[in-house]
Each structure stands twice: as C-alpha cells, then as structure tokens.
Amino acid sequence: MMVLFATITGCSNYKELNELSIVLGLGIDYLPDKDMYEVTYQVVNPIENAAKSTGSGTTPVIDFTTTGKTLSEAAFNHANVFSRRNIYSHVQVVVIGEELARKESLNFIFDIFERDANVKVNIPVLVARNSNVKTLLDTLVSIDKIPVRTLEGKLENASLILGEHGDTKIYDVIEDLTNLGSEPAISGITVVGNKKTGITKKNLESMEKTYVALNGIGVFRKGILVGWMDGQKTKSLQIIGNKIKKTFLRIPCDKKHYNTVVINRLRSRSRVDITNNHTEISVEVKAYGFISELLCNKDISKREVLEEYEDKAAQELELEIKEGIRAAQRMKSDVFGFGEILHYSHLRKWNDHSEQWNEVFSQANVTVHASIDIEGVGMRVKPYPY
Structure with a gap:
C-alpha cells in the first residue's frame, strides 16, 4: 500500500x-x-x-x-x-x-x-x-x-x-x-x-x-x-600549503644552459613564533624528483655531480619560496596562513597580535631551508657532447 x-x-x-x-x-x-x-x-x-x-x-x-x-x-x-x-x-x-x-x-x-x-x-x-x-x-x-x-x-x-x-x-x-x-x-x-x-x-x-x-x-x-x-614564486602558495602535486625547477649550469628537475613528491613544514615583538617564520621543505633534461656536460653517473645538482635545485626552490613570501609581505596579506599556525601553536601570542596580524606578518623575518633528493635520471646517463 x-x-x-x-x-x-x-x-x-x-x-x-x-x-x-x-x-x-x-x-x-x-x-x-x-x-x-x-x-x-x-x-x-x-x-x-x-x-x-x-x-x-x-x-x-x-x-x-x-x-x-x-x-x-x-x-x-x-x-x-x-x-x-x-x-x-x-x-x-x-x-x-x-x-x-x-x-x-x-x-x-x-x-x-x-x-x-x-x-x-x-x-x-x-x-x-x-x-x-x-x-x-x-x-x-x-x-x-x-x-x-x-x-x-x-x-x-x-x-x-x-x-x-x-x-x-x-x-x-x-x-x-x-x-x-x-x-x-x-x-x-x-x-x-x-x-x-x-x-x-x-x-x-x-x-x-x-x-x-x-x-x-x-x-x-x-x-x-x-x-x-606572478611567475615561479606563485608555487610557494602550493608548496607551503602542501597542495603541490608536481612542478619543475631550472638549475643553471652556465649563462645560457639549464638542467630541469621535476619534483614529484614534496612535503613542507612551517613554524611561526614571536619573541620580544620579533616575528620569526621558518619553512622546511623536503622534496624528491628526477632529471628530465640535462644541458650541462657533466657525468651524472658520479655521485658528487648529482649532489651538486641537488644543492643547486634546493637553492632554486628556496629562492622561489622566499620570493613568494616577500611578495605577500609587500602586499601585507598573509595568503599562506602563517597566522593560523601561530594561532594553533602559541594561542596567547596570537591573541596579542591577531588584530594587526597582516602588519606583523609583513615585517617578519623569514628563513627557508630545502633539501632535494634526485632519485632518477631518465633513460640516458651521459649528456650529449657539446
């Protein structure tokens, strides 16, 4: 019925x-x-x-x-x-x-x-x-x-x-x-x-x-x-938010040529603290990737050469992140959510600075440390001679 x-x-x-x-x-x-x-x-x-x-x-x-x-x-x-x-x-x-x-x-x-x-x-x-x-x-x-x-x-x-x-x-x-x-x-x-x-x-x-x-x-x-x-620094938003799926980095080897490293795994961690009205923001990034293009005539079968490229890739990644944060600081806008991190980690300090947080953020000292492991070099080890 x-x-x-x-x-x-x-x-x-x-x-x-x-x-x-x-x-x-x-x-x-x-x-x-x-x-x-x-x-x-x-x-x-x-x-x-x-x-x-x-x-x-x-x-x-x-x-x-x-x-x-x-x-x-x-x-x-x-x-x-x-x-x-x-x-x-x-x-x-x-x-x-x-x-x-x-x-x-x-x-x-x-x-x-x-x-x-x-x-x-x-x-x-x-x-x-x-x-x-x-x-x-x-x-x-x-x-x-x-x-x-x-x-x-x-x-x-x-x-x-x-x-x-x-x-x-x-x-x-x-x-x-x-x-x-x-x-x-x-x-x-x-x-x-x-x-x-x-x-x-x-x-x-x-x-x-x-x-x-x-x-x-x-x-x-x-x-x-x-x-x-604009530009490469926009990646900083996805990196700090741990939302990035894949990206690439250009590694200079001379004034004309670059290597390309593709990042396919990345994890970041940010810390925020205020001591004596001095704000410190630190970002740590661990990434993994592979070489997708090799225009530097060096033997990447040698571990020291790969380590050199890993260091240069880490420096490039640090630069992109710093430039993104500095751009946001100039506009006095915490689009990264550092204020939320301070809120969860140091509630009392957050309550003291929450009303003027964008101003506090714009004057914060920022340190970025990145490390990259190159896990692959593709189907070819030796570069083309030139």
Missing part, C-alpha cells in the same frame, strides 16, 4: 526538462556607471549538445546577463530575459571581475553562495584579469565545446602539472575570509588575442585563435584584491 501511494502521488515541485536551463558557469562583475552588479550566466544550448542531433549551427552554450543592486536581485531578474528557470546544481566555475574584486570585499559576494543550498561550494573560483567577465565567458574555444569546461580544465592541469595555480574552491575562499590568520589567494584568468574575434564563430575557423589563459594569483586583504603574484 505504501509503495502504491508513493507511486501515484508524484512531486509538488516537479518540472519538465524543457522548462529548465542548466547553468554551467557564473560570472559576477561591477558596472561603475550604474553602480550595479552584472551577473553573466553560461547555460547549455540543448539542441547543439543533443547526442543524435545534427545541430542548427549555433553555439553550444548561450550567455546572457542580468543586473541588480544585489546579487539576489540580479539572479531573480533572469526571468525578464530568459524563458526557462535556471538550475545551479551543475555550475562548474565562478568568475569574479577584477574591478569588482578591487572595489568590494568578497564577503559581500560569497554570502549568497553559502546561504543558497542550490549552489555547491566545491566549485572553482577565478578572477578575470584585465578583462570583463562577459567577454571572458563569451570567448569560444575549439577543443572543448563548453567554454567554462576549458577554464576548469586549465586550472586542474596547472595545479597537477605546474604547481603554479591552486584549485581554489568557494569553501576555501569562505574559510580564508572567516579566519583572521589567513587571506584568500585566487588564480587569475585572461583573454589572450583579439577579444572581438574571440566571441564570434570566426575564432573557431582561424588558426591564430583568441583564447583564455591562467595569469597570476590574485592576492586579497580583508576580502579586497590588493595585487597580483
């Missing part, structure tokens, strides 16, 4: 699929002339993505924008411009405009994500650098039919292979915003090439394509974007 009753009653909030639009990407920007939020939605075009459909020649996704004084108002206003009801359970990436990130704290942006149960908080977050959000999401790509999947894929690849960009999720940002001892750090994304061509189908027909690329790490203080960290 219970089974029959459940079968015939149905659901009160039932909707047909052709009444819904599946949102895959969200972008949030700021319009200074109107003093309003602009929300860009990237939704699936069902005709172009149907398995057996030949398509109509249109784009696989449809982008549209709405505006409002609040994000909720902008979200509700989608009813004025789109014929279907949005569902957000399949959102794959959220992009924040750089102008908005510099104007207003992320607290005012991410409040809605944590309150709304329809949006998952394990979604990657990016900052649109030197471009507005709509242009970035509108840029068509040839390898992936769905542009937001390209953003997600590039972020995942860079995190797994380069170690320069962390896969920062919404819940990571919320945690950093609510903790006094850490600040958010979010990867930037930029449009490369002709932006006007990139949003048209001509971009798919040209060999020289406009595309989107990861570009630096956005550093925040009190929820507001205060600067960018």
